[in-house]
Amino acid sequence: MATLAGYRCKVWFRRHRRQLFLRVRDGDLAVQMADYRQSVEDRDWQAALPKALALGSRAREKGEVRLLDELGQGLMRMGAYGPAAELKIARRHIVQGRADGEWLGQDISGKTLLVDLMETEKQGLATAIHHASSVGRALASAARVIVLVEQRLVPLFERTFPLADVRPVGTGREKAYAEAQAFAGVQHLTALFETDERTIREHFVPLKPDPQRVAEFRARYRKDVRPLVGVAWGSSNPGKDLPPLTAWRGLIGRPDLNFVSLQYGQIENDLRVLSDGVPERVLYDRTVDQLVDMDRFAAQVAAMDAVVTISNTGAHLAGALGVPSVFILGDGFKRSWPVEGDRTPYYPSAVLVSKAHRDWATALQEAQVNLRILIGGV
Structure with missing residues (x-):
């Protein structure tokens, strides 16, 4: 319990420090964010959802990366999967810019697609597992699909998606990107295939164990x-x-x-x-x-x-x-x-x-x- 209390204290300090910096940059946005967070604290989801939707647009305009993270996560948890995916892609483009070859829904039926489920260290095993079903949908969109996952997940993904070229992330990453004409990370899969609850549920593909x-x-x-x-x-x-x-x-x-x-x-x-x-x-x-x-x-x-x-x-x-x-x-x-x-x-x-x-x-x-x-x- 002491460890949890210390962690919560640290989170509280970080949040209030960020709120202070936001107030300096944009006082009105800071006030609206504080109001949204209070609705979350009160678990008043009917109030929190429209506030998050409105704030998402403002955060995109202002290029507020941390707010896009927070609001995207909140919208996903409140069932607004489509708007959440839009914020995640917007956040990516603000931080990394738009990259040649990123798959945003264009026709890639004659191309090799790379699905990278381990773009960052934060995208660990749980993230790859969480979005695994979208790999199946990606397979129907390209002539060939290479999938990069953490080493321990390779057999599980190979068994589940036998038509995919599943590889461990690591030294072969550059070669995999060089082979592909298009690529998609988790944010791209989310934006393309995980925009509403019914679609996510209907396209669930169970992983296949040995x-x-x-x-x-x-x-x-x-x-x-x-x-x-x-x-x-x-x-x-x-x-x-x-x-x-x-x-x-x-x-x-x-x-x-x-x-x-x-x-x-x-x-x-x-x-x-x-x-x-x-x-x-x-x-x-x-x-x-x-x-x-x-x-x-x-x-x-x-x-x-x-x-x-x-x-x-x-x-x-x-x-x-x-x-x-x-x-x-x-x-x-x-x-x-x-x-x-x-x-x-x-x-x-x-x-x-x-x-x-x-x-x-x-x-x-x-x-x-x-x-x-x-x-x-x-």
């Missing part, structure tokens, strides 16, 4: 007829508002379910706490390390009947694999999940349970109710 590994995990984990439920509870990100380990005991203590840890890191002490002193309640498979072999981890996740997890890369992976999942979300606004409702079009098999300023025990009880529905009313 079927042999999935079968092996299921055979090894399944002790009886009880469903296998994967769980993950911790994060190295100090800014995440997470349930305390003790809040998980009601779920982990259920005798009608078999639990498998999907948590990375050294977790022996965590297991003792969240299982109320009975760590064997959660199977811990030390042969799986998602930080080293993501394809093996994907097979482990796909072997589950359901997943209950905090917001992390594993959550994105479970959703992208189409595994029935419950994602437990804190109250922070800077997240990639919708602010209203319990669904995201990016992952149709997932249910979102937000803390919503309740105590964590209540949120975890709601997660259990949704888990029961997902796995057939057990």
